[in-house]
Amino acid sequence: MEIYEYIDTRxxxxxxxxxxxxxxxxxxxxxxxxxxxxxxxxxxxxxxxIAKEYLEKIGISDIGLNRLNECNSLEIFYVMFIRALMSKExxxxxxTPFSLISNLRDIQPIIDSIEILNEGKNILIFDNITNKSxxxxxxxxxxx
Amino acid sequence: MIIRFVEGxxxxxxxxxxxxxxxxxxxxxxxxHMVRPSSYTSAMRMVLTKQIYFTAVTxxxxxxxxxxxxxxxxxxxxxxxATQYNLQDSIxxxxxxxxxxxxxxxxxxxxxxLRSGTAINTEIAVMNVNKELNTLxxxxxxxxxYLFLPRIISGIISxxxxxxxxxxxxxxxxxxxxxxxxxxxxxxxxxILINAIEVKDLIILLLKSIAFGxxxxxxPIYSGLKTxxxxxxxxxxxxxxMVKLFIAIFLIEVLxxxxxxx
Numbered sequence: 001m002e003i004y005e006y007i008d009t010r011x012x013x014x015x016x017x018x019x020x021x022x023x024x025x026x027x028x029x030x031x032x033x034x035x036x037x038x039x040x041x042x043x044x045x046x047x048x049x050i051a052k053e054y055l056e057k058i059g060i061s062d063i064g065l066n067r068l069n070e071c072n073s074l075e076i077f078y079v080m081f082i083r084a085l086m087s088k089e090x091x092x093x094x095x096t097p098f099s100l101i102s103n104l105r106d107i108q109p110i111i112d113s114i115e116i117l118n119e120g121k122n123i124l125i126f127d128n129i130t131n132k133s134x135x136x137x138x139x140x141x142x143x144x
Numbered sequence: 145m146i147i148r149f150v151e152g153x154x155x156x157x158x159x160x161x162x163x164x165x166x167x168x169x170x171x172x173x174x175x176x177h178m179v180r181p182s183s184y185t186s187a188m189r190m191v192l193t194k195q196i197y198f199t200a201v202t203x204x205x206x207x208x209x210x211x212x213x214x215x216x217x218x219x220x221x222x223x224x225x226a227t228q229y230n231l232q233d234s235i236x237x238x239x240x241x242x243x244x245x246x247x248x249x250x251x252x253x254x255x256x257x258l259r260s261g262t263a264i265n266t267e268i269a270v271m272n273v274n275k276e277l278n279t280l281x282x283x284x285x286x287x288x289x290y291l292f293l294p295r296i297i298s299g300i301i302s303x304x305x306x307x308x309x310x311x312x313x314x315x316x317x318x319x320x321x322x323x324x325x326x327x328x329x330x331x332x333x334x335x336i337l338i339n340a341i342e343v344k345d346l347i348i349l350l351l352k353s354i355a356f357g358x359x360x361x362x363x364p365i366y367s368g369l370k371t372x373x374x375x376x377x378x379x380x381x382x383x384x385x386m387v388k389l390f391i392a393i394f395l396i397e398v399l400x401x402x403x404x405x406x
Contacts, residue, residue: 020279025267037187038285044186087283 013124014084016077017095022068028055028079029064035086054082058113073102077110082117092118094125098134107138170366174288174296183289191290195298199260200305207255211310216317218247223321232326236340239318244345245352245404246397248311252303253356253393257386260302261364264295265385268368269378277369292365299361304353311349348400355396363389 022031032054033047042050055061055078063075071079077100084092098104107125114123125140135142177183219239226238268291271277280287315337322328328336367385371377 015282019275020282021275023276023279024271024274034187034285034290035283038185038290041185044190047186083283 012089013091013093014087014089015093015095016080016084016100017093018099020080022076022079022083024068027065027067028071028075031079032083032086035083039086039088050086051082054085054117055079057116073100074104077101078113078117081114085117085119085121089121091122091124094123096127096131097125098127098131105134107134107140111138111140167366170369171362174292174362177286177288177293178296183286183293185289188289188294192294192297195294196301198263199256199298200302203255203259203306204309207252207306207309208313210255211313212317214251215247215310215314216320219243219314219318220321223318223325227325235322235326236336239315240337240340240342240345243314243318244311244341245348245400248314249303249307249349249352249356250393250397252307252310252353253360253396256299256303256306256357257360257389257393260299261360261389262382262386264361265364265368265382266378268365269371269381272368272371273373273375273378292362295365296358296361300354300357303357303360304350307349307353348404352396352400355400356393359392359396360389363392 022028023034026034029048029051032051033042033044036042036047036050037044040047052061052064055064058078060075060078063071063079066075068076077097080100081092081094094100097107097110101110104110125135127135132142219242222238222242223235226232226235231238268277271291277287277291280290319328319330319333322333364382364385367381367388371381
């Protein structure tokens with residue numbers, strides 16, 4: 001079964017994949033804040049403050065006003081992850097992180113940052129079996 | 145051979161009617177969202193403000209300059225012709241009908257279509273190809289509320305307000321020409337215009353501007369939305385969108401002339 005076919009069988013989730021890129025005409029804070037502004041009808045100021053707080057948690061608050069082309073792939077990934085956390089869905093699915101972040105060798109630093117950011121959501125990482133070696137020794141359970 | 149020809153005609157007709165129905169459905173959905181208060185979220189209002197700024201405010205210097213140059217020349221020609229054909233008695237209604245009912249909304253719509261219509265068509269097409277529209281769908285952000293409605297409303301507001309500015313500039317230029325051709329003083333010119341203008345003229349200006357504004361934004365958005373998955377589809381989408389938009393602008397103009405002549 002293909003990854004996306006499997007994802008479609010799951011309940012409500014927020015997706016982080018190549019098919020859900022950041023919006024290029026918004027900066028990083030606006031990309032994150034947009035979800036809360038629309039879903040929870042928060043004011044722009046409140047939603048952007050929440051976005052800034054999350055960026056500060058992992059020490060990348062300096063990229064808040066940057067556009068997509070001014071950030072590296074790791075920063076973009078973190079912003080996509082924070083954006084996923086902003087939605088009401090309890091499941092966050094990350095699809096093939098090694099294709100999203102260039103030159104990533106070890107998944108553990110990503111998992112550490114996810115643990116700092118996450119507040120009670122289920123985080124699922126979907127990857128191909130060929131990337132199995134990248135996950136060996138990591139702190140998260142692996143299900144084949 | 146004949147069967148294939150007839151089948152070809154049938155296929156073309158069905159696909160044309162089907163895409164026309166799709167476009168009408170899209171227009172109807174946009175109109176429904178426009179009157180729904182829940183569409184107006186803080187994010188939508190922010191996009192609307194930005195769109196009004198980019199569509200109506202940044203263009204003002206260029207627009208005023210074009211209004212002074214083209215508007216003055218055209219109103220000058222109209223006044224010169226009216227004088228040549230001894231129509232001085234009707235000069236007020238000629239100026240009002242030409243400037244307010246016809247030229248101002250039409251010229252403004254053409255300028256905004258060229259400037260913002262192409263930009264919006266490209267923007268939506270690029271977002272479509274880059275899968276950014278898919279992102280919005282995945283995160284359950286209504287494309288119409290967040291992306292399309294602010295652009296459509298900004299088009300309506302921008303074309304209406306710029307048409308009024310254009311009409312005022314043309315009427316001011318009209319005074320200069322009536323002064324030279326008819327030795328008319330400012331007081332008389334104002335008196336003639338006030339006597340000639342009717343509520344009907346203002347309603348026509350308003351309705352035409354709204355129709356132009358709606359079409360000028362809706363057609364490029366729809367065209368951008370229908371772009372294929374490749375970057376090479378973007379110029380084709382813009383080209384098709386612009387051709388459809390210009391046909392729609394001329395159609396609105398012709399329809400308004402027909403309705404006025406009834």
